[in-house]
Amino acid sequence: MQRLSAVVAELEKGDIPLDKAVELYGEGVKLSAACKKQLGEAQIKITEDDGTQPQTT
Numbered sequence: 620m621q622r623l624s625a626v627v628a629e630l631e632k633g634d635i636p637l638d639k640a641v642e643l644y645g646e647g648v649k650l651s652a653a654c655k656k657q658l659g660e661a662q663i664k665i666t667e668d669d670g671t672q673p674q675t676t
Contacts, residue, residue: 623650 626647630640 620654623647623654626650 626643629635630643630647635643
């Protein structure tokens with residue numbers, strides 16, 4: 620999560636070369652997918668612990 624925040628901050632600066640921005644964007648997409656997967660797994664675990672269905676957004 621920290622690395623994803625750093626990638627976003629660097630992209631938001633807007634003062635990096637295009638090739639570096641594309642590279643960072645790709646890294647950010649991968650990190651975002653990993654975070655989303657972890658969140659989904661956490662929701663499943665919480666559901667198993669309390670017996671309720673996870674909310675989908």
